Amino acid sequence: MESGQTQSSEGGRVCPMCGEVSAESFKFCGFCGTAFPEAPSATEVRKAVTIVFCDLVGSTSLGEAVDSEALREIMATYLEEMRQGIEEHGGTVEKFLGDGVLAVFGVPRVHEDDALRAVRAAIALKQRVAALNSDLEERWGVRLANRTGVNTGELVAGEAVAGHGLVIGDPVNVAARLEQAAPTNEILIGERTFELVRDQVEAEKVEPLALKGKADLVQAYRLLSVSEGEAMVRHHHLPMIGRREELGMLRGAFESAGSGHARLATVVGHAGMGKSRLTEEFAQSVEGEARVLRGRCLPYGRGITFWPLVEIIREAASIEESDPPAVGLAKLAEVVGDPPSSAPAGAWP
Numbered sequence: 001m002e003s004g005q006t007q008s009s010e011g012g013r014v015c016p017m018c019g020e021v022s023a024e025s026f027k028f029c030g031f032c033g034t035a036f037p038e039a040p041s042a043t044e045v046r047k048a049v050t051i052v053f054c055d056l057v058g059s060t061s062l063g064e065a066v067d068s069e070a071l072r073e074i075m076a077t078y079l080e081e082m083r084q085g086i087e088e089h090g091g092t093v094e095k096f097l098g099d100g101v102l103a104v105f106g107v108p109r110v111h112e113d114d115a116l117r118a119v120r121a122a123i124a125l126k127q128r129v130a131a132l133n134s135d136l137e138e139r140w141g142v143r144l145a146n147r148t149g150v151n152t153g154e155l156v157a158g159e160a161v162a163g164h165g166l167v168i169g170d171p172v173n174v175a176a177r178l179e180q181a182a183p184t185n186e187i188l189i190g191e192r193t194f195e196l197v198r199d200q201v202e203a204e205k206v207e208p209l210a211l212k213g214k215a216d217l218v219q220a221y222r223l224l225s226v227s228e229g230e231a232m233v234r235h236h237h238l239p240m241i242g243r244r245e246e247l248g249m250l251r252g253a254f255e256s257a258g259s260g261h262a263r264l265a266t267v268v269g270h271a272g273m274g275k276s277r278l279t280e281e282f283a284q285s286v287e288g289e290a291r292v293l294r295g296r297c298l299p300y301g302r303g304i305t306f307w308p309l310v311e312i313i314r315e316a317a318s319i320e321e322s323d324p325p326a327v328g329l330a331k332l333a334e335v336v337g338d339p340p341s342s343a344p345a346g347a348w349p
Helices: 059-065 068-087 114-140 170-181 191-200 244-258 275-285 307-317 325-336
Strands: 045-057 092-097 100-105 145-157 187-190 201-205 220-226
Touching: 045 059, 045 068, 045 114, 045 170, 059 068, 068 092, 068 100, 068 114, 100 114, 100 170, 114 145, 114 187, 114 191, 114 220, 145 170, 145 191, 170 187, 187 191, 191 201, 191 220, 244 275, 307 325
Parallel strands: 145 187
Antiparallel strands: 045 100, 045 145, 092 100, 187 220, 201 220
16 A cells, blocks of 8 residues: 555545545544645635745846856756745745746745745845855856845635636735836735734835836835734724633633742643634733733744744843844843853753
């Protein structure tokens, strides 16, 4: 039996991990819990997705500066860097268009923060080119530059396995036009993308653009930076209805912790049930009685195992992202004191 087989000759679904047979209706293996792969579908559906279109600037002159073999190696390295930058943020590279990259966030898997992932990926692509240039300049005496357009909208999404293009629609065209309008090494994002990420980015409004194929002017924003945190605290003006029992449980745990007994409260529920609102409401209720520090577990990325602790320490010591290491250490020392004299070198952050 092949490892990818999921159907049994006797009926049921065969687990690709443990080989046991579960009922046809099971979405997960009844023995080891492995998720069964979804059956591919040729059905095209309308989805809200975010498109990232990135293109290399000056590729023609680059071809004149180096020979064909070097150019091939440079382009292969560049495109691989772009692919990694997209995929590490949860996006999908739909296709490479010469030296351009078309990527989509929201297909085939949907995340609640696809627009934020897309703008973070756009920043990452820009940073990857900057890092790549030091090596390219040393080896071949050339430097690369790119520009990027990001746009969000509804479009028709098909299944690649069915031989269809992943995304078709106006948002793709607008993303490509935004890329063409962007200055070198800059990122332009569409208005809908900006509305979805406005609380987590620094962006500069540009003059409305006359884009090819669009009857009306298109508003865009120049992306300057993206916050590192996964989400910002939002203050709601409407009162929270219900959840008195849950708030009471959190309050009880808080009072118990105040008497010297450590407590851990875990809020579990499906997306959209109000977990963040509940914790925010509780945090606001203890203002003046305790200091609230927040740390977030990022759902993607590399080197993020201790990210919640990093955010908590930064907030506790008022360490800014722009602070040099010496300043950060000095602020941290003010909070926790000097490192113990017996600590090995490098053990104290």
